[in-house]
Amino acid sequence: MKVELRHNPSSTVARCVLAGGEPVRVESGAMVAHSAGVTLEAKAEGGILAGLKRSMLSGESFFVSTFTAPQQGGWVDVAPSLPGDMLALQIAPDQPYFISRGGWIANSSGVQVESKWGGFANLFGGEGGFGLRASGQGEVVVGVFGAIDVIDLAPDEPVTIDTGHVVAYDLSIRFTIRRAVSGRSLQSLKSGEGLVFDFVGPGRVLLQTRNPSAFASWTASVSSG
Secondary structure, three states: OEEEEEOOOOEOEEEEEEOOOOEEEEEOOOEEEEOOOOEEEEEOOOOHHHHHHHHHHHOOOOOEEEEEOOOOOEEEEEOOOOOEOEEEEEEEOOEOEEEOOOOEEEEEOOEEEEEEEOOHHHHHOOOOOEEEEEEEOEEEEEEOOEOEEEEEEOOOOEEEEEHHHEEEEEOOOEEEEEEOOOOOHHHHHHHOOOEEEEEEOOEEEEEEOOOHHHHHHHHHHHHOO
């Protein structure tokens, strides 16, 4: 599979170009268009229990759409629900990634995607909790709210990132999750910050420049007057 991005960075669409007979797994509802002859099969990937786990724990759809190109090849265009950029993330056997809730859009057939625990942030009203573990060999298409920022950390290099801005990170990286103001939840509330990741390299972290949860809260406050 080859991924071509266009209309980036604010309203990116990813075109997954497929060889003859090649499949691509796509988040339900993320398909924009596809070429003639491409077939679609929608099912609970890995069975009903795996579908429930992915839907309830990882924030993804119960059903996964599998598009398969005809003999002459074809393409499938995909896009996220929120406006923003997209990225084709390279997955290798020695470099699996954790992808936060809602970030996964599609993946090539050589990549296995399964629900994984990503920290306690979700239990305290932040982002995190269960997400997706992407392993194997191939590409994963991720979507973000806003623009994509990539931080490559050197060995023992630290960085602190708000949980709502983390899209993905490679699983070789070390991290902890804490309140933005350590031990003082009231101060965290006053500051407008909640939970943060403390990452330590080596490793790569992908960020989104906008926080979907913060945007949803702002929209709700404006709508309520």
